[in-house]
Amino acid sequence: MKTIIKLLPILIFVTILNSCKRDKDIVPEKVNLNMNVSYSIDALPLIFDSIMYTNAAGNVYEITRLEYYISNIVLHLANDENYVSKDIFYINAMDQNTNILNLKNVPTGKYSYITFNIGIDSTRNISYYLTNTAENINMIWPTYMGGGYHFLKMEGHFNYASSTTGYAVHLGKNSSLVSCSINNEFTIDQAPYQIEMVMNINEWYKSPYTYNLDTDGSFTMGDMVAMGKIAANGANVFSLKNN
Amino acid sequence: MRSNNYLLATLIICISIFVFSCKKTNNEEVTPTEVSTLTPYILNTPSYFPKLIIPSDNPLTIEGVSLGRKLYYDTIISNDGRACAQCHSQQYAFTSPIPNSLGHMNLAWNNKFLWNGLIEGTLEDIMTFEVTAFFNTNVNKLNSSSTYPDLFKKVFNSNSITTKQVAYALAQFIRTQASTNSKFDKYLRYETMLTSSEISGFVLYNTEKGDCFHCHSLGLFNDNAYHNNGIDSVFTGINMGRYNVTHNPNDLGKFKTPSLRNVELTAPYMHDGRFATLEDVIEHYNSKVNNTATLDPIFFKPSHLYGLQLTAQDKIDLVAFLKTLTDTTFINNPALSQP
Structure with a gap:
C-alpha cells in the first residue's frame, strides 16, 4: 500500500505531462491545403475579352465573365479514409483571391482522386442560405424560376454570321448540379501544401455532348435541355496541372 | 496519517501544475481601449442585403x-x-x-x-x-x-x-x-400586398422576359459592377465610362449599375440624364439597344435581339413595380434632413 501511495504522485505527474495537447502532436498529420484554380482553353491561357478561342463545335468565342461555386470537396485517400469539406466556395475567375480554396486539417498522405460539385447541393441551394456577400446575392437564382443560386455564370461573345453576338451559359436549379471527378493520384506530404487545378473552358462544350452555342442555344437559362448538356459536360472541366 | 498528508500535498501540487500547465490560447489580455463617451449607432441590415462593412478606424457613432x-x-x-x-x-x-x-x-x-x-x-x-x-x-x-x-x-x-x-x-x-422601407420591402416582410399589376411587373423584372434582375439584383437593386447597356453606338468624352478610369478598350461604355431603389424620384436617367422618364428607359431596353463590342452579353438573348418585345401592358406593369421601390420613409426621415 505504502509503495502505491509513494508511486501515485509519479503516476499523476506522468498523466499530467501527457494530458496537455501539444501542437506538435497534431501538425505532422493534418495540414491546411490550398487548392489553386487556374484556367485554360485547351493550350491557350484565359485572357478575358480579347483572345478568340474555338470550341469543339467550331464556335469562335471569348469570355467576359466566369463565376461559379465549388462545394462538397472530397479528397479520397488511398486507404478509403476520405477527407470531406462542407465548405461552399464562391469563385470569380477574374478575382485571384477567390481562386484559392483553403481546406483546413487535411491529413497528409497519398490520395487517389478528388470529387466535388460545381454548384450547391439541394439541401443548401436555398436563396439567402449563404452569407450575404454582394457576390452571393448577385448569384441568387430568382424565386420565380426556382430559387437558390446560380451554380455557374459564364458569359461572353462569339462570332455569329458576319458579326458577333453574346452568349450566357448559366446553370442553376438542382437538376443542373455538376458532379466533377479528377482521377489523378497525388500526395500531400510536404509544404507548401497545395494542389493546382485547371479548368479547361473548352471542356464545357465538348464531351459527352458537343455543344454548339449557335444551335444548342447561346442562353441556357430556362432551357433545361441546354443546361442538362452543359452540366453533363462539366464533369470533365477540371484536371490537375502537371499530372 | 503522515502518508495521507503527503498524498494530499502531492495532489494539491499536481492539480496546481495541471491547472496552470496547459497553455491557453485565448487568455491574452485585451488592451483596454480608451474609455469613450461616444454612443454607438446601430444600423440594421435587411436580411436580403449584403453584409455591412464598417472600417475599424471609423466606428459608427x-x-x-x-x-x-x-x-x-x-x-x-x-x-x-x-x-x-x-x-x-x-x-x-x-x-x-x-x-x-x-x-x-x-x-x-x-x-x-x-x-x-x-x-x-x-x-x-x-x-x-x-x-x-x-x-x-x-x-x-x-x-x-x-x-x-x-x-x-x-x-x-x-x-x-x-x-x-x-x-x-x-x-x-x-x-x-x-432606404429599406419601400412598399416592396414591406411586401418582402409580409406587411403589405402588391397589386396584380405590380406583381406582373415584378415577375417580368425577375424572369428572363424582362431580365432586369441580372444586373439590378434584388435587395440593393444593383450588382455593384460595370456594364455597357447599349445606350451608345460610339463613345466619346464621359460616355466612354469605365474606360476613362482603366483605359482598357474592353471597358468602353461601361458604367456602374445604378440602384433602382426610389427610381421614381431619381429622374433623369443614365449617367448623363438622357432619359426623362421611366417609360423612356424601358423603351430603350425594349427596342433601342446599340450593339457594340462591349455590349453586355446578356443583351444578346435570341428572344431579345429585337428588344424585349414588351406589350403596352407589360410596360405599364413594369413601371408599376418600379414605383413600389419608392421609400417615402426615407425621403421624409427627419434624421437625414437638414439639421
Missing part, C-alpha cells in the same frame, strides 16, 4: 453621424458655396434633377463609387476623394469656426481638424442613408 450630417448640409466644406446636399437632395432620394448625380442611398453596402467607378473601396475612400479632390475643403475654415472644433474633438479626440476627419464624418452620415 451617434456623435459622428450627427457631425457628418451637419457637414453634408454646410457650404463650409466647399470654396464656391456648394454643399453635398445641393446635388443630393432628400426629396429626390439624394439625387438631383440636374444631370446627373448618383443617389446617396444604401452606399454602406457598396464598394464601387461614381458612375465610372473612379473610386473603389470604402465610403471613407470616396469621401476622402470628395473632400480633397472634388471640394478641395479648406480645413482652416473649419478650425476657425465657432462650432466645429468642439464637435470634431468629441468624435475624433484631436485638437486640429483634418481633411481625413471631415471625410470620415461624412462617411458616417452617408452610411446611415439607408
Whole structure:
C-alpha cells in the first residue's frame, strides 16, 4: 500500500505531462491545403475579352465573365479514409483571391482522386442560405424560376454570321448540379501544401455532348435541355496541372 | 496519517501544475481601449442585403453621424458655396434633377463609387476623394469656426481638424442613408400586398422576359459592377465610362449599375440624364439597344435581339413595380434632413 501511495504522485505527474495537447502532436498529420484554380482553353491561357478561342463545335468565342461555386470537396485517400469539406466556395475567375480554396486539417498522405460539385447541393441551394456577400446575392437564382443560386455564370461573345453576338451559359436549379471527378493520384506530404487545378473552358462544350452555342442555344437559362448538356459536360472541366 | 498528508500535498501540487500547465490560447489580455463617451449607432441590415462593412478606424457613432450630417448640409466644406446636399437632395432620394448625380442611398453596402467607378473601396475612400479632390475643403475654415472644433474633438479626440476627419464624418452620415422601407420591402416582410399589376411587373423584372434582375439584383437593386447597356453606338468624352478610369478598350461604355431603389424620384436617367422618364428607359431596353463590342452579353438573348418585345401592358406593369421601390420613409426621415 505504502509503495502505491509513494508511486501515485509519479503516476499523476506522468498523466499530467501527457494530458496537455501539444501542437506538435497534431501538425505532422493534418495540414491546411490550398487548392489553386487556374484556367485554360485547351493550350491557350484565359485572357478575358480579347483572345478568340474555338470550341469543339467550331464556335469562335471569348469570355467576359466566369463565376461559379465549388462545394462538397472530397479528397479520397488511398486507404478509403476520405477527407470531406462542407465548405461552399464562391469563385470569380477574374478575382485571384477567390481562386484559392483553403481546406483546413487535411491529413497528409497519398490520395487517389478528388470529387466535388460545381454548384450547391439541394439541401443548401436555398436563396439567402449563404452569407450575404454582394457576390452571393448577385448569384441568387430568382424565386420565380426556382430559387437558390446560380451554380455557374459564364458569359461572353462569339462570332455569329458576319458579326458577333453574346452568349450566357448559366446553370442553376438542382437538376443542373455538376458532379466533377479528377482521377489523378497525388500526395500531400510536404509544404507548401497545395494542389493546382485547371479548368479547361473548352471542356464545357465538348464531351459527352458537343455543344454548339449557335444551335444548342447561346442562353441556357430556362432551357433545361441546354443546361442538362452543359452540366453533363462539366464533369470533365477540371484536371490537375502537371499530372 | 503522515502518508495521507503527503498524498494530499502531492495532489494539491499536481492539480496546481495541471491547472496552470496547459497553455491557453485565448487568455491574452485585451488592451483596454480608451474609455469613450461616444454612443454607438446601430444600423440594421435587411436580411436580403449584403453584409455591412464598417472600417475599424471609423466606428459608427451617434456623435459622428450627427457631425457628418451637419457637414453634408454646410457650404463650409466647399470654396464656391456648394454643399453635398445641393446635388443630393432628400426629396429626390439624394439625387438631383440636374444631370446627373448618383443617389446617396444604401452606399454602406457598396464598394464601387461614381458612375465610372473612379473610386473603389470604402465610403471613407470616396469621401476622402470628395473632400480633397472634388471640394478641395479648406480645413482652416473649419478650425476657425465657432462650432466645429468642439464637435470634431468629441468624435475624433484631436485638437486640429483634418481633411481625413471631415471625410470620415461624412462617411458616417452617408452610411446611415439607408432606404429599406419601400412598399416592396414591406411586401418582402409580409406587411403589405402588391397589386396584380405590380406583381406582373415584378415577375417580368425577375424572369428572363424582362431580365432586369441580372444586373439590378434584388435587395440593393444593383450588382455593384460595370456594364455597357447599349445606350451608345460610339463613345466619346464621359460616355466612354469605365474606360476613362482603366483605359482598357474592353471597358468602353461601361458604367456602374445604378440602384433602382426610389427610381421614381431619381429622374433623369443614365449617367448623363438622357432619359426623362421611366417609360423612356424601358423603351430603350425594349427596342433601342446599340450593339457594340462591349455590349453586355446578356443583351444578346435570341428572344431579345429585337428588344424585349414588351406589350403596352407589360410596360405599364413594369413601371408599376418600379414605383413600389419608392421609400417615402426615407425621403421624409427627419434624421437625414437638414439639421
